[in-house]
Amino acid sequence: MLRLYNTMTRSVDQFRPIEEGKVGLYACGLTVYNYAHIGNLRTYVFEDVLRRVLALDGYEVKHVMNVTDVGHLVSDADTGEDKMEVGSQREGRSAWELADFYFEAFRKDMARLSLLEPDIWCKATEHIEEQIELVRGLEERGFTYTIDDGVYFDTSRLKDYGKLARLDVEGLEAGARIETVPGKRNITDFALWKLSPGGQKRQMEWESPWGVGFPGWHIECAAMSVKYLGDHFDIHCGGIDHIPVHHTNEIAEVEALTGKTWVNWWMHGAWLVLPTGEEDEREESESVKMAKSGENFITLDLLIDRGYDPLVYRYFCLNAHYRSPLTFTWRALDGAANAYERLKNRVVELKGSGGAGSVSESHYAAFRDALEDDLNTPRALAAMWGVVRDENLSGADRYATLLAMDEVLAFGFEKMEAPEVVVDEEVERMIRERDEARRRKDYATADRIRAELLERGLLLEDTPEGTKVKPCSSR
RNA sequence: GGCGGCAUAGCCAAGUGGUUAAGGCGACGGUCUGCAAAACCGUUAUGCUCCGGUUCGAAUCCGGAUGCCGCCUCCA
Numbered sequence: 001m002l003r004l005y006n007t008m009t010r011s012v013d014q015f016r017p018i019e020e021g022k023v024g025l026y027a028c029g030l031t032v033y034n035y036a037h038i039g040n041l042r043t044y045v046f047e048d049v050l051r052r053v054l055a056l057d058g059y060e061v062k063h064v065m066n067v068t069d070v071g072h073l074v075s076d077a078d079t080g081e082d083k084m085e086v087g088s089q090r091e092g093r094s095a096w097e098l099a100d101f102y103f104e105a106f107r108k109d110m111a112r113l114s115l116l117e118p119d120i121w122c123k124a125t126e127h128i129e130e131q132i133e134l135v136r137g138l139e140e141r142g143f144t145y146t147i148d149d150g151v152y153f154d155t156s157r158l159k160d161y162g163k164l165a166r167l168d169v170e171g172l173e174a175g176a177r178i179e180t181v182p183g184k185r186n187i188t189d190f191a192l193w194k195l196s197p198g199g200q201k202r203q204m205e206w207e208s209p210w211g212v213g214f215p216g217w218h219i220e221c222a223a224m225s226v227k228y229l230g231d232h233f234d235i236h237c238g239g240i241d242h243i244p245v246h247h248t249n250e251i252a253e254v255e256a257l258t259g260k261t262w263v264n265w266w267m268h269g270a271w272l273v274l275p276t277g278e279e280d281e282r283e284e285s286e287s288v289k290m291a292k293s294g295e296n297f298i299t300l301d302l303l304i305d306r307g308y309d310p311l312v313y314r315y316f317c318l319n320a321h322y323r324s325p326l327t328f329t330w331r332a333l334d335g336a337a338n339a340y341e342r343l344k345n346r347v348v349e350l351k352g353s354g355g356a357g358s359v360s361e362s363h364y365a366a367f368r369d370a371l372e373d374d375l376n377t378p379r380a381l382a383a384m385w386g387v388v389r390d391e392n393l394s395g396a397d398r399y400a401t402l403l404a405m406d407e408v409l410a411f412g413f414e415k416m417e418a419p420e421v422v423v424d425e426e427v428e429r430m431i432r433e434r435d436e437a438r439r440r441k442d443y444a445t446a447d448r449i450r451a452e453l454l455e456r457g458l459l460l461e462d463t464p465e466g467t468k469v470k471p472c473s474s475r
Numbered sequence: 476g477g478c479g480g481c482a483u484a485g486c487c488a489a490g491u492g493g494u495u496a497a498g499g500c501g502a503c504g505g506u507c508u509g510c511a512a513a514a515c516c517g518u519u520a521u522g523c524u525c526c527g528g529u530u531c532g533a534a535u536c537c538g539g540a541u542g543c544c545g546c547c548u549c550c551a
Contacts, residue, residue: 028551036551043551083549165546168478239551244478246550269551270480273544319499320488325481325544332487335500342499345513370489378489382498391515443509450511461512470512 002057002372004050004235005323007243007266008164012374017234018264023059024233025051026225026263027118028242031068032102033087035299036109038313038328039272043239045314046269046322046375048115050237052408053371064228065118066221069099069125070204070214082214085203095203099125109300112310114410120228124220128206131215131223134253135192135208143256147183150194151210156186158252164266165244190249191216218249225250231258237267269322275329303333311411312337318377318409340411346388347402347413353395360401363387367405384409421458421469431460431467438462 002015017023027047030036036044054061070084088095103123110117124131135151138144143157155161155169162169169188181191195213196205205212225236231254238247247266254262300310316336320326363386370379387393387401399413406413423431430449437445450460459472 030551031549040551046551166478167547170477240480241546241550244546271545271551315499316487324488327487329486332500335487338501339499342513349514376489378498382489385498389515438509441509447510459512462508462510463513468513 002053003374004265004267005374006264007268015265017059018232021058021060023054023061023235024229025054025061025063026221026229026233026236027063027065028221028236028238028246029065029067029121030102030106031083032099032106033083034102035301036106038298038300038303040239041109041113041300041313042272042317042326043269044110044115045113045317047237048113048410049318049322049371049375049377049408050235050267051116052410053375056368056371056407062120062229063116063118064120064122064225066224067099067103067121067123068217068220069103069123070095082202082204088203099123109310112300112304113314114311114412122224122228124215124224125204127220127224127227128215130227131219132193132206132208134219134223134226134257135210135215137257138192138253141256144192145185146210147181148195149181149183149191149197150213150216151192152181152184152189153192153249153252153256154185155188155190155252158256161188161252162244162248164251165248167244167248190218190245192219192253218246218253221246222250222253226254231262232260233263235265235267236263237269240268240270243268270325272328273325275327298328308333308337309340312340314410315340315343315381318381321378322375343388343411344416347399347416348418350388350395350399350402351413351416353399355394355396357394357396357398357400359404360387360390360393360397363390363393363401364404371408380405380408419471421471423469427453427456427458427469431469434460435467 003012004015005012025047027044030040051061051063070082084095084098087098091098093101107117135144138153139151143154144151145154146152161167167188169186193208193210193213193215195211196202202214205214225233236247236250243266251262300313303313304310312333313336316328316333317326319336363383366386367380367383370376370383373379384402384405387398387405390398393401402413430453434446434449437443437449453460453469454472457472459470461468461470
């Protein structure tokens with residue numbers, strides 16, 4: 001029985017799909033004006049686990065993810081510049097090129113983290129018509145008003161505005177420090193269609209019934225999710241930051257239009273946080289979130305440059321529950337790297353034990369129970385280690401069980417091989433020499449050769465089957 | 476100012492009323508080895524920020540204190 005936390009109800013509830021056996025899943029994608037940082041990626045790892053667990057439970061999942069390639073303003077007070085235009089100026093290429101470049105970079109990161117691609121990618125710029133239609137619908141129903149800089153949604157017309165975030169609208173007003181757009185009727189009102197500033201030609205702008213301009217941020221997710229998943233679907237997820245503004249406004253748009261509940265399940269991933277101050281010298285529990293605008297912008301490429309397998313980062317994420325903030329430190333990542341390395345060694349060893357194995361029911365049940373309990377991946381990993389350690393099971397059975405678990409873990413157990421090392425003639429000769437030295441108990445020579453090879457990045461292991469060569473980790 | 480969240484071993488992190496507080500990393504001891512490496516075994520929180528309370532029983536519920544974080548600008 002699958003139980004998932006629902007932000008709307010603030011409780012873990014038994015998951016029930018709208019249509020038997022099927023799940024419509026919408027995940028908020030990236031604004032493609034820069035690389036994804038590992039904090040962004042944590043959320044996509046969570047969504048990947050969600051999707052895989054749904055599949056494990058037999059659901060046919062239709063996974064839709066948007067690509068925000070326009071309309072995302074630097075400030076959400078509906079002032080400021082479009083991030084795409086800013087990025088374009090920064091990098092001296094067109095907004096369209098920028099979007100393509102970072103979208104492809106994102107897909108590459110996803111692949112390296114074993115994230116399944118959505119069934120449907122949808123770009124905001126390719127759905128302008130749908131967005132205009134949605135705004136027209138809202139206009140017809142009297143939920144909009146037009147001011148100098150665009151068409152706005154009148155949030156006061158919606159009785160339950162802010163229900164997802166449980167917003168205290170009055171409280172917002174009291175403490176607001178938002179730069180207000182002149183003419184906005186309520187502090188929570190937001191732009192549906194922004195008009196291009198007078199006389200200024202934007203790279204990305206379109207005709208509309210209200211004039212040349214571009215769509216507001218929230219309208220794209222509303223329009224595209226409705227297009228591909230219908231006006232009532234199962235799960236919508238994203239980062240926790242989307243609760244108060246983005247998802248709140250999407251709900252307002254769609255539910256104002258249809259007059260009924262739009263999404264049954266809202267799920268949100270917690271932050272990856274960074275300790276403040278110098279690592280190892282910081283005060284306890286001080287931390288700060290990773291932000292695209294900050295200096296603490298760590299990409300997957302940086303991890304790879306530092307010698308980490310990208311799947312180490314996947315392991316690192318899985319070791320914490322998706323609703324808990326996760327502290328990123330290089331030290332903690334090293335812990336994950338060591339664990340992952342050891343896991344790989346064991347898997348390769350077990351794979352080589354031969355024979356056809358069968359899945360251990362008890363271990364697998366523990367694993368699955370953990371995942372079905374609101375995607376408790378830390379417990380699932382514990383169950384995985386339980387298999388690795390269980391000497392009562394044959395190697396083949398353990399391997400078979402791990403393979404079954406890999407449907408969700410996606411570490412690629414099946415493809416794991418003992419690391420191949422190119423051994424040239426010289427190295428081969430040195431190894432032979434060392435073996436001879438060992439035979440005549442000339443350990444000084446043997447150790448000298450071993451040290452020399454280590455200098456070249458080759459690690460020797462003496463096993464009952466002879467000397468093996470492995471590449472030694474760069475770290 | 477308003478709203479919300481968190482505080483578990485050297486580190487990361489599960490557990491949210493009831494036998495001995497998961498798992499991983501690290502460390503230490505051991506088996507194996509000429510020595511290592513890999514692998515395996517063992518040890519590593521009589522206690523869950525602190526102080527009260529409820530209860531037969533609390534890390535888990537309630538109140539308070541302290542510290543930290545997030546949102547209310549952009550953000551996964």
